[in-house]
Amino acid sequence: MLLTSSLKDLLDILLVATLFYQGYMLLSGTRAVNVLRGVGVFVLAWGVSNFLQLAALNSLLGRIAPVGLFALVVVFQPELRAALEQIGRTRVRDVGASGAALQDISRAMERMAERKTGALIAIERRTPLGEYAATGVKLDAQISAPFIEALFARNAPLHDGGMIVQSGRVMAAACLFPLQASDGIYRRYGTRHRAAIGLSELTDAVVLVVSEERGSIRLATGGRLSADLTGAELRDRLRELVYE
Numbered sequence: 001m002l003l004t005s006s007l008k009d010l011l012d013i014l015l016v017a018t019l020f021y022q023g024y025m026l027l028s029g030t031r032a033v034n035v036l037r038g039v040g041v042f043v044l045a046w047g048v049s050n051f052l053q054l055a056a057l058n059s060l061l062g063r064i065a066p067v068g069l070f071a072l073v074v075v076f077q078p079e080l081r082a083a084l085e086q087i088g089r090t091r092v093r094d095v096g097a098s099g100a101a102l103q104d105i106s107r108a109m110e111r112m113a114e115r116k117t118g119a120l121i122a123i124e125r126r127t128p129l130g131e132y133a134a135t136g137v138k139l140d141a142q143i144s145a146p147f148i149e150a151l152f153a154r155n156a157p158l159h160d161g162g163m164i165v166q167s168g169r170v171m172a173a174a175c176l177f178p179l180q181a182s183d184g185i186y187r188r189y190g191t192r193h194r195a196a197i198g199l200s201e202l203t204d205a206v207v208l209v210v211s212e213e214r215g216s217i218r219l220a221t222g223g224r225l226s227a228d229l230t231g232a233e234l235r236d237r238l239r240e241l242v243y244e
């Protein structure tokens with residue numbers, strides 16, 4: 001009986017530790033981490049004021065806490081939604097794009113990088129990108145390297161904004177992606193790169209960027225931007241990420 005209850009305690013502690021660790025992993029790399037530190041300081045101050053029995057401060061912090069909690073839920077609604085979606089995702093094989101489509105995307109990315117044509121492409125994985133596709137122009141077109149290059153050509157009508165690939169087709173172009181907050185390690189990047197990081201932070205999409213300025217190819221996943229990639233490296237990364 002004693003053993004059972006200590007085993008239960010151990011399981012309890014393990015589950016709570018896992019929950020905290022998963023919570024931290026979901027938030028790490030997002031702007032919520034900085035706020036989490038602020039909440040930590042608040043809780044610490046509340047603990048100290050409780051310990052020292054500072055009645056006025058205690059009652060003030062006690063009144064702020066529920067309002068603060070509500071404000072946090074409102075401010076971090078996108079992050080909370082992304083976190084809940086991540087928990088609810090089923091581990092099914094991805095349908096973002098077929099091998100041939102990935103080849104076409106990589107080839108187009110390589111050519112656009114050589115010509116320094118700016119480009120932004122999001123490949124849907126498990127999180128639906130419909131709401132972002134709705135901000136642009138619906139296409140539902142077959143993927144081909146020349147088509148992608150034509151879309152992003154400098155004076156083309158749909159070159160501004162991001163392209164979205166769903167189920168191996170170009171579903172939309174000229175879409176607006178959410179911008180990554182300008183704080184943190186990516187603050188020196190321009191809006192195209194921050195839009196790629198922003199979308200990859202809120203969804204599990206693989207987002208590709210060609211820099212118009214540098215002619216570099218980069219890839220964003222999970223709110224992080226890769227180093228410059230060669231065409232071959234991009235192909236390998238895409239194969240890994242889209243067929244994980």
Ligand SMILES: Nc1ncnc2c1ncn2[C@@H]1O[C@H](COP(=O)(O)OP(=O)(O)OP(=O)(O)O)[C@@H](O)[C@H]1O
Nearest residue numbers: 118160161162176177190191192193195211212213
């Ligand atoms: N929120 C957004 N969603 C989608 N595309 C965007 C968004 N914001 C900017 N862009 C695209 O990025 C272009 C501007 O890129 P900007 O030069 O500011 O960024 P950058 O990261 O420095 O990229 P580059 O290295 O190509 O210059 C816009 O013309 C537009 O096509």
